[in-house]
Amino acid sequence: MKIGFTGAGKVGFNLGKYFSEKGVQVTGYYSRHRESAKEAADFTNTKCYDTLKELVLESDAIFLTVPDSAISSVYEEISSFSISGKQIIHCSGAMTAAQAFPGIADTGAAGFAIHPLFPFSDKYSAYKDLAGVFFCLEKRENVSFWEDFLKNLGLRTKILEESQKTNYHLACSIASNLVCGLYEISKRHLEQSGFSAEEAIEAVAPLARANLENILAKGPALALSGPVERNDADTVKKHLSFLPDQREKQIYTKLSYVLTQLAKEKHPENDYTNICQLLDL
Numbered sequence: 690m691k692i693g694f695t696g697a698g699k700v701g702f703n704l705g706k707y708f709s710e711k712g713v714q715v716t717g718y719y720s721r722h723r724e725s726a727k728e729a730a731d732f733t734n735t736k737c738y739d740t741l742k743e744l745v746l747e748s749d750a751i752f753l754t755v756p757d758s759a760i761s762s763v764y765e766e767i768s769s770f771s772i773s774g775k776q777i778i779h780c781s782g783a784m785t786a787a788q789a790f791p792g793i794a795d796t797g798a799a800g801f802a803i804h805p806l807f808p809f810s811d812k813y814s815a816y817k818d819l820a821g822v823f824f825c826l827e828k829r830e831n832v833s834f835w836e837d838f839l840k841n842l843g844l845r846t847k848i849l850e851e852s853q854k855t856n857y858h859l860a861c862s863i864a865s866n867l868v869c870g871l872y873e874i875s876k877r878h879l880e881q882s883g884f885s886a887e888e889a890i891e892a893v894a895p896l897a898r899a900n901l902e903n904i905l906a907k908g909p910a911l912a913l914s915g916p917v918e919r920n921d922a923d924t925v926k927k928h929l930s931f932l933p934d935q936r937e938k939q940i941y942t943k944l945s946y947v948l949t950q951l952a953k954e955k956h957p958e959n960d961y962t963n964i965c966q967l968l969d970l
Contacts, residue, residue, distance in 0.1 A: 690749050693718070693750070693751050697726045700780055702729050702733075705718065709733050710816070717733075749775065752780065753789075760779050768796055778800070779801075783854060783855055785802060785851050786802045787851065789802065799830075801829055801835055802827040803825070806825055808865050821844070822845065823845045823846070823847055825847045942969065949968075
């Protein structure tokens with residue numbers, strides 16, 4: 690199986706590197722920005738292609754590691770070539786294979802959606818942490834080939850129904866992207882309390898690490914601590930008084946409602962009515 694990549698960003702860089710280090714034959718990269726394809730090819734010791742057609746012709750499977758908004762247009766160009774027998778894969782968590790590759794069956798090729806459940810924050814080192822990561826595959830005919838392929842590379846897999854894709858991607862975004870927003874809000878309030886931006890990030894680091902470790906080890910309910918968990922309505926009231934921004938206040942109250950449900954699970958003997966009234970829930 691010879692695998693080529695169109696798109697040379699963080700996902701393409703790291704998947705190509707991981708595959709090649711595991712003995713997979715990676716043909717190389719094509720990108721509209723040739724310098725990025727050259728950089729990725731050098732990093733993976735593969736070929737930089739001058740045209741998309743050349744990459745497609747020399748590869749058995751083509752991974753479209755491009756932004757979601759570009760997947761359909763890139764596929765449209767690929768489908769103008771002779772692609773019978775090829776396998777075309779996109780890495781979007783939200784887009785289905787049918788949405789990305791309309792009419793692919795008529796070309797004689799097969800289309801798949803494979804989403805790494807992992808935040809690729811760096812082009813050159815993220816591949817080192819991929820072992821054991823979940824790669825989520827949309828249920829399609831012959832998807833078992835890719836399931837076995839990925840498992841043999843030391844990766845975990847999960848097959849998703851097409852109808853589950855959006856909800857799945859929502860869950861990923863909540864656990865990853867939205868957390869960044871919460872820590873940004875926390876950072877702002879620490880800055881208002883006299884911390885520099887750098888100090889604020891350093892100050893919450895032990896808190897963030899310990900909290901995540903507890904969540905992963907015990908689950909959200911048993912890991913929960915803080916004023917909601919200990920039924921401290923006075924402190925919650927003080928917090929609300931320091932949230933003049935209505936959007937931030939809504940974030941606090943809505944998430945605190947979720948925390949009251951976790952707190953009830955952890956302490957079923959407690960009555961959280963006062964806190965719920967404070968949150969206007």
